[in-house]
Amino acid sequence: MKRSRPENDSYDAHARSCAPDDLWGQVKRTLGGAPLESDQIQLILDCTAAALELSEDDVLLDLCCGNGALSTHWFARCTDGVGVDASPYLIEIARSRFAADSQERFQLSEVLDYLLSSTLRSDFTKAVCYGSLQYLSPERAGAVLSALRSNCPRLSRVFIGNIPDRDRSAAFFGANMPSPDTLxxxxxxxxxxxxxxxxxxxxxxxxxxxxxxxxxPEFYAAHYRFDAILTPQAGDVL
Structure with a gap:
């Protein structure tokens, strides 16, 4: 398999091209090239936390955490959390801004490598991957979901956010619909x-x-994206 973020080099380079304090621009959380407004960020934070049913007893795993700007808010609702991303620059920012007292909070790793590693913690109770799983091939995305299921035995809920909806792609592209291969x-x-x-x-x-x-409906991308909430299959013992 190829690494989980085929565009990682350009992804890291884009982050480095942004101002050090442009946290949303670094992770392309933008609209029309401008960082999302605070009300949009708050919608993401609140709706994700509600879907995960986050509580102070949870230990949260944030896959493809970027610079940790979202992660740090979710972690504050939990007893502990770990963010993982393949961009050295973004992990450097996450550690310096949001984990000065705990460098282990943000891990530099390709996400599937992390889930298959011997250093993977066994106490995660919830997991999130926001706006990033679509940058994996379906084969590798399935491998990540399988690894979460088999290697994180305490997970009760996983949230995959902001997935581009193929059935509503015309609402985004309009007359400029790309080829199926591009999708x-x-x-x-x-x-x-x-x-x-x-x-x-x-x-x-x-x-x-x-x-x-x-x-x-007030969310800027509600017309062409969807979220997925995963729970362990009933009676499935791995």
Whole structure:
């Protein structure tokens, strides 16, 4: 398999091209090239926490955490948390800004490598991957979901956020619809476009029950993205 972030070199380079304090620009959490407004960020934070049912007893794993600007808010609602990302620059920012007293909080690693490593903690109770799983091929995305299921035995809920919805791609592209090959490649600007039905099937194949939802209409991307909430399949013993 290829590494999970095929565009990682350009991803890291983009982050380095932004101002050190442009936290949303570094991770391309933008609209029309401008950082998202605070109300949009708050929607992401609150809706994700609610979907995960985060509590002070949880230990949260944030896959593809970027610079930790979202992670740090979710971690504050939990007893502990770890963020993982393949960008050296973004992990450097995450550690300096949000984990000066705990360098282990943010790990530099390709996410599947981390999930298969001997250093993986066994106490994670929740996991999130926001706006990033589409940059993996469906094969590798399935491998990540399978590794979460088999190697994180205490996980009760996983949230995969901001997935591009193939059935609603026309609402984003309009008359400029790209070729099907472009919608299928993790190397494109938005990554792989999944149908909700196919993503549910991918999750189930990896050992998860899955339901999908869309964000409230005031969310800037509600018209062409969806979220997935994963829970262990009933009676499935790994």
């Amino acid at each position: 299928d490649t993790p190397r494109s600007a938005i990554g792989v476009w999944h149908t909700q039905r196919d993503f549910i099937a991918l999750a189930r194949k990896s050992g998860w029950d899955c339901r999908t939802r869309v964000m409230p």
